[in-house]
Amino acid sequence: MIAQSFNYEAPDTLAKAIALLQKYGDEAKILSGGHSLIPMMKLRFATPECLIDINDIPGLSHIKEEGGVLKIGALTREAEVEHSDLLKKHFPIFGDVTKLIADPQVRNRGTLGGNLAHGDAANDHPAVMLALNATVIATGPDGERAIPIDEFFFGFYMTALQPDEILTEIQIPIPEGNTGNAYHKLERKVGDYATAGVAVQLTLDQSGNCTAAGIGLTNVNPTPLRAARSEQALLGKPITEASIAEAAQYASEDCSPSSDLRGSEEYKRAMVAVLVKRMIHKALERAGVK
Amino acid sequence: MLKQITVTVNGAQHTAEVEPRLLLVHLIREVLNLTGTHIGCDTSSCGACTILLDGKSVKSCTILAVQANGKSVTTIEGMIQNGELHPLQEGFKENHALQCGFCTPGMIMRATELLANNPNPTEEEIRWGISGNLCRCTGYNNIVKAIEYAGAKMRGEEPASTEPQFV
Numbered sequence: 273m274i275a276q277s278f279n280y281e282a283p284d285t286l287a288k289a290i291a292l293l294q295k296y297g298d299e300a301k302i303l304s305g306g307h308s309l310i311p312m313m314k315l316r317f318a319t320p321e322c323l324i325d326i327n328d329i330p331g332l333s334h335i336k337e338e339g340g341v342l343k344i345g346a347l348t349r350e351a352e353v354e355h356s357d358l359l360k361k362h363f364p365i366f367g368d369v370t371k372l373i374a375d376p377q378v379r380n381r382g383t384l385g386g387n388l389a390h391g392d393a394a395n396d397h398p399a400v401m402l403a404l405n406a407t408v409i410a411t412g413p414d415g416e417r418a419i420p421i422d423e424f425f426f427g428f429y430m431t432a433l434q435p436d437e438i439l440t441e442i443q444i445p446i447p448e449g450n451t452g453n454a455y456h457k458l459e460r461k462v463g464d465y466a467t468a469g470v471a472v473q474l475t476l477d478q479s480g481n482c483t484a485a486g487i488g489l490t491n492v493n494p495t496p497l498r499a500a501r502s503e504q505a506l507l508g509k510p511i512t513e514a515s516i517a518e519a520a521q522y523a524s525e526d527c528s529p530s531s532d533l534r535g536s537e538e539y540k541r542a543m544v545a546v547l548v549k550r551m552i553h554k555a556l557e558r559a560g561v562k
Numbered sequence: 563m564l565k566q567i568t569v570t571v572n573g574a575q576h577t578a579e580v581e582p583r584l585l586l587v588h589l590i591r592e593v594l595n596l597t598g599t600h601i602g603c604d605t606s607s608c609g610a611c612t613i614l615l616d617g618k619s620v621k622s623c624t625i626l627a628v629q630a631n632g633k634s635v636t637t638i639e640g641m642i643q644n645g646e647l648h649p650l651q652e653g654f655k656e657n658h659a660l661q662c663g664f665c666t667p668g669m670i671m672r673a674t675e676l677l678a679n680n681p682n683p684t685e686e687e688i689r690w691g692i693s694g695n696l697c698r699c700t701g702y703n704n705i706v707k708a709i710e711y712a713g714a715k716m717r718g719e720e721p722a723s724t725e726p727q728f729v
């Protein structure tokens with residue numbers, strides 16, 4: 273399968289890349305890992321006039337901690353996230369999620385920025401970023417803009433990024449106190465997109481009250497979904513089997529999965545409930561509560 | 563609009579004028595005539611097209627040739643050194659780890675990076691490590707054994723007995 277013809281540009285600065293985006297407008301696409309875009313171009317679902325390859329731009333690939341915030345450059349590959357020692361400390365959830373994304377070769381190419389910018393509810397990082405309350409940094413002609421993750425996903429393949437903006441960094445607050453996070457997805461085979469996936473992060477205070485809860489759902493809604501009612505069910509009190517069951521129930525009610533080859537709507541709702549329960553337990557365990 | 567690219571393939575520099583839409587696997591197979599790299603699925607799923615790009619295993623059906631500009635590519639043809647099979651090639655041969663051989667070049671290129679990152683992998687690590695490579699005839703047991711064999715040899719140890727397993 274061969275893509276439709278296009279121009280290829282590989283600028284070496286962000287400014288040049290943004291100038292190219294302004295020149296081509298809607299007809300340009302950023303190329304990061306290319307592992308969502310190139311397959312779509314080969315199928316001719318995407319037919320950009322120009323590909324702007326940002327891989328030669330320095331400064332877009334890093335994992336660092338600064339002032340209580342974790343900063344991940346947009347071009348950081350899945351494989352780098354998978355093996356990062358810094359992430360293992362506060363965010364074992366990244367170990368959970370990356371090893372469930374595709375396979376080692378795809379993870380050598382795919383980037384975190386691309387995984388979010390693609391705006392696909394089947395991708396796994398969006399739910400994780402919802403649970404972790406991430407902020408997306410977009411850089412455009414007027415400089416940087418911070419987009420809260422809750423305002424980032426708009427619709428099927430649609431995000432808050434403007435045609436002349438590049439996703440440059442993801443920022444995640446490093447949680448204080450007893451915090452645990454976890455992700456799992458149900459998949460038919462290694463490397464498959466999720467039948468259903470659930471990301472959870474919980475913070476508890478000294479007396480065991482839940483002070484922060486983030487729950488994100490993968491591939492059970494037209495857009496990546498925050499399970500807001502489930503979070504509310506856990507907040508402000510000690511977490512009990514009853515509140516966990518309540519949270520699971522709400523998530524399965526509030527998502528909107530479609531029946532497809534991966535399973536019926538009913539099955540997917542049931543699996544969301546199961547995964548919410550399991551991920552809450554795992555997050556609590558990692559928070560040192562169990 | 564043609565682009566001029568320079569790629570080092572198996573140690574030799576090549577310059578070519580290519581359309582940006584040319585896939586790396588097509589550059590390798592059709593421009594450079596290195597047909598050891600196979601195309602199985604053409605959809606990034608099977609791993610038959612796996613090569614090393616600057617030492618990292620990648621699926622060359624999902625990379626543009628222009629993206630390899632200035633980089634170094636290793637294909638199965640580059641594995642033999644001074645007429646001697648690479649320990650992985652020897653391991654596959656000794657352990658009956660191929661039947662039709664279609665998946666083999668991709669398996670070997672993937673296993674090359676796996677052993678570079680982790681010289682003494684467990685069986686489970688090997689199975690996870692080759693989870694992006696499909697084999698439709700041999701089955702995976704002997705492939706895992708072949709990679710274990712090569713790992714041992716590369717660590718300077720005596721590889722385990724090579725009795726093939728038919729399960």
Ligand SMILES: Cc1cc2nc3c(=O)[nH]c(=O)nc-3n(C[C@H](O)[C@H](O)[C@H](O)COP(=O)(O)OP(=O)(O)OC[C@H]3O[C@@H](n4cnc5c(N)ncnc54)[C@H](O)[C@@H]3O)c2cc1C
Pocket residue numbers: 301302303304305306307308309310311346372373374375378381382383384385386387388389390394395396397433437438439440463464465466605606607
């Ligand atoms: C076989 C296979 C299995 C897969 N399985 C999974 C899976 O299980 N889970 C999962 O989450 N993903 C999966 N993926 C997708 C993979 O993780 C992709 O790499 C990822 O979704 C996109 O990242 P990328 O860097 O490759 O982006 P690209 O393909 O380069 O880009 C994707 C889109 O985002 C835009 N874009 C990219 N970067 C930026 C940026 N910095 N700023 C603005 N726009 C940008 C591009 O223009 C394009 O529209 C799979 C892919 C394959 C081939």
Ligand code: FES
Pocket residue numbers: 600601602603604605606607608609610611612621622623624
């Ligand atoms: S041909 Fe590239 S993964 Fe199958």
Ligand code: FES
Pocket residue numbers: 659660661662663664665666696697698699700701
């Ligand atoms: S040996 Fe035939 S596909 Fe693996």
